[in-house]
Amino acid sequence: MDLTAQDGGLHGDGSLSGAPSNGGLREELTEIVGHEGLVYRASELKVYECDGWTVEKNIPDLLVLPKTTAQVSAVLRTLHRRRIPFVPRGAGTGLSGGSLPVKAPVMICTSRMNRIVAIDYANRRVEVESGVVNLHVSNAVKSAGFFTRRTLLPRQPARWAATSPKIPAARTH
Secondary structure, X not given: OOOOHHHOOEOOOOOEOOOOOOOOHHHHHHHHHOHHHEEOOHHHHHHHOOOXXXXXXXXXXXXXXXXXXXXXXXXXXXXXXXXOOEEEEOOOOOOOOOOOOOOOOEXXXXXXXXXXXXXXXXXXXXXEOOOOEHHHHHHHHHOOOEEEHHHHOOOXXXXXXXXXXXXXXXXXX
């Protein structure tokens, strides 16, 4: 189905249509994530034009930065109701271009979802939000003599996968 400018959806090229605020979309998303959780200025969006795969680049029309699972759900409901596609993004360290917003004008970035929710030393599990940096988990558990498997790998900037909220840890002694 081709969404047109009058329905506040998409142009044929996949970009947002309508007025600069896309028929109230920016305002609706701002109510969900606050002003600090929405980026729409081209100069600020440039940072999000690619991930670790820099061969291809595409700037999103809107960047949404939720802080909670409830905010993610509300944003997704809003986009679904308006039939606006989105692309998820973590830390932007991917090497396949998977977070490029091709025909998906809205990017949802989970980097502000950066809390360590729980540490269960007895069962060697850590529950984290999807924006937690590996090094933060390693630092949080090292005083108890633990380290994360990921710590042993040379690539520090990677974040925990959103699909795996409980990560086993290994004991150092």
